[in-house]
Amino acid sequence: MPYLQSCVKEVLRLHPPAPFALRQSSDQDCKINGYDVKAHTRTLINVYAIMRDPQSWVNPEEYIPERFLVSGDEINGRDDDYEDVNKMDGGDDFRYIPFGFGRRGCPGSSLALTVIHVTIGALIQCFEWKINGGDKVNMEEGSSFSVGLAKPLVCYPVACFNPFEEVCN
Numbered sequence: 001m002p003y004l005q006s007c008v009k010e011v012l013r014l015h016p017p018a019p020f021a022l023r024q025s026s027d028q029d030c031k032i033n034g035y036d037v038k039a040h041t042r043t044l045i046n047v048y049a050i051m052r053d054p055q056s057w058v059n060p061e062e063y064i065p066e067r068f069l070v071s072g073d074e075i076n077g078r079d080d081d082y083e084d085v086n087k088m089d090g091g092d093d094f095r096y097i098p099f100g101f102g103r104r105g106c107p108g109s110s111l112a113l114t115v116i117h118v119t120i121g122a123l124i125q126c127f128e129w130k131i132n133g134g135d136k137v138n139m140e141e142g143s144s145f146s147v148g149l150a151k152p153l154v155c156y157p158v159a160c161f162n163p164f165e166e167v168c169n
């Protein structure tokens with residue numbers, strides 16, 4: 001289900017549950033991109049900002065799942081191949097790092113993605129969702145370390161007895 005995978009990727013790009021990664025340099029001073037980094041320096045890496053960087057993403061603030069579907073690539077305006085939606089999970093592309101990167105990258109990413117896809121797929125196929133107090137979700141973000149919604153999301157499930165029908169009765 002490439003489109004569902006793209007939606008999940010786009011949500012994790014815009015709303016990474018862990019918006020910062022933490023690293024500490026080794027026991028030697030070094031230079032990175034012209035910056036002097038002292039030994040044992042702790043650095044917070046702003047994953048949230050990296051995944052909304054306008055130099056890497058076209059319309060970075062917008063929710064566009066299709067950006068992960070196309071190759072060659074008008075939506076992102078880059079030549080990179082985004083076709084394989086399984087690729088960009090923190091392994092080989094440092095513009096997209098919701099699960100961190102390298103040796104301390106999230107060891108639970110495969111499990112997390114499997115559970116997310118199965119859960120979201122079932123929730124969408126088996127229910128129609130009504131939002132409390134309107135027809136749009138308020139996406140304003142809170143200020144906690146894990147960037148939850150500022151206003152709790154309250155929805156009502158309407159069961160689809162025939163999940164293959166387009167509209168639930």
Ligand code: HEM
Pocket residue numbers: 016017018021022097098099100101102103104105106107108109111112
């Ligand atoms: C959507 C779900 C998840 C997200 C977005 C997520 C994200 C992350 C991130 C960003 C890190 C830090 C990586 C780094 O510093 O490079 C991390 C570390 C970690 N995650 Fe996850 N994670 C998720 C689910 C899970 C699950 C399901 C498990 C276990 C079953 C898990 C286990 C861990 C562990 C053990 C670490 C620490 C790894 C280390 O320090 O070596 N995570 N995760």
